[in-house]
Amino acid sequence: MKNLNLELYKSLSLIRKSEETIIAYYHEDEMKTPMHMSMGEEAIAVGVCSALDKNDQVFGTYRSHAIFLAKTQDTDSFFSEMYGKETSLLRGKGGSMHLCAPEKGFMGTSAIVASAISVAVGAAFANKVINNQKIVAVFFGDGAVDEGTFWESLNVACLMKVPVLFVCEDNGFAVHTPKHHRQGYNSIAEVVSKFNCNVLKSDSTDVEVIYNLTLEAVKLIRKTQSPCFLDLKYYRYLEHVGVNEDFDAGYRQKDEFKKWFQLDPIKIQREKLISSGVSLDIVERAEKELDDRICLSLKKAKQAGFADKNEIYKEVYHA
């Protein structure tokens, strides 16, 4: 039997290492796509996606590197998409903000805040009608909660009792605007709990905690035939868009980051493995395998060609 915590660690590391690779190569200006980096939120992505069934479905946002990799584990597709190459699933029509791999349950993302939430509710409705037992998880930030369609979607999901998991990745900022400049209430979870909705919350960066919380959420969805809202917290390590820090911009303090970084999800999961008796050798071997895999995916992506220019006209309509 696989060691769950080791698997979770590998998934976390895959994401972190993939994004570190983006940072290392972004200056070459070959990945011509705006990067909204996931660094800091890996525990949420991995915890939720690992607890879901392989056939369950996920929707995300423009900040979806982490959930894409957590759900698909597909670094080849990931890097070829960043480079816009013909070997990518989307052949130059996706990029960092529009990752999509429906055959692996990664249904798509939206770069318009909150716009995928209602789509996820409709997808969950279809699953309920078809009776295929699939759960849909939709990820969004605390900024999305400001949008009317979040509340409309929540209302519809509760009213129609659809099997959807709302995953609020609360980092406290919408771009650079803090919550207290945007929200006329103190607790999202508290307001949501007034709906006929299950609500679970955690501010942990421990992937195992998120994993178990998600298992509980799925159980609740099945038992109550109603949606569940996960209120989760994380700290965005990098700027809103781009691969750099932005603590000099003045809207947030580096001390805050330092506090959260003490509890960095990759770091604490690694420490947990070692202290639980997994040998350093096993951990390092796993890390080496990930490095090699990412290195190969990057190489393949860089070497691949671009799709023919006629690709632009393809798939506007279903023929």
Add this chain to the structure above:
Amino acid sequence: MRKISYCEALREATFQEMERDKSVFVYGIGVPDHKNIFGTTTGLMEKFGSSRCFDTPLAEDTMVGFGLGAAINGLKPIHIHIRVDFLLLAMNQLSNMVSSCRYTSAGTLKVPFVIRAVIGRGWGQGCQHSKSMHSVFAHIPGLKVVMPTTPKDAKGLLIAAIRDNNPILFIEHRWLYWQEAEVPEESFTVPIGKSNILLKGKDISVVATSWMNVEALKAAKILKKRGIELEIIDPRTISPLDDQPIMDSVNKTGYCIVADNDWLNCGFSAEVAARVSEKCFGKLKAPVERIGFTWTPCPTARHLENEFYPNAVDIIRSAEKLLKLSPTDLSQEEFYSHEKRFKGPF
């Protein structure tokens, strides 16, 4: 053949498709209520149950997104909006999500999604119950825009739309609902993206949309008395536009009037005029004439409303202008008016 109304044709098409394919469902604000969207959804809930025919919260944008999600997961939603003006709340989903879903998934997702929107005119409806908006939807790649005029086209195009794996805006004029014509009882399709010659003629080509075809037919009848023949082309699908029959007609007549149920500015009439000037430049004997709403929001008082909406008289006057004819005496003619079609209140 039996005759049914446009309204009944829409209902019958939906009924037959729901019977044929259990993935089809109908939803929207007021869909199963006692008014049944002017009768176009009557009996659907009773026959197919409330899981396939249901009311929704007042959340247009969210419910369009909901339809998109259902469509990509294998269902075939029909979402109905009793006024196109209400559908404008969903422009985010339409223009950012629904239209581009197939493209940004490189064809891995398909979106069989029909969005019915009712347009109309008259009786003090005012600026928020009177728009048409087909040009706005047609501006966006990935959406198809269908506007049937006849009861037969209403049925055949709706069935085709339900079976199409693309998102389709299906725009219906209220004043057409009471029109009756022969419509086959059995299920059939009318191809999306095919224009129709509604009336053959040799002198002037008239491209008309939706209700304006009724006005064009009236104008043709009156002008015929003077020996002038209009050829009326009903595109039926606004996007993608099948413009070949328009070009063939204009190349034959040398004259073109576009009578659109919409504003002119940046609209469908401008698109047709541009294409005609590109493709029939040497054959045109005069500039393309365009007829549409006045460049104002829609007023409510009747005499102002009459100014706002184009009609058969405008088409006749345009034809006379193109052919340099003296004005026809219309004092003995009867034209369609609100009272002739429908008396309020609702």
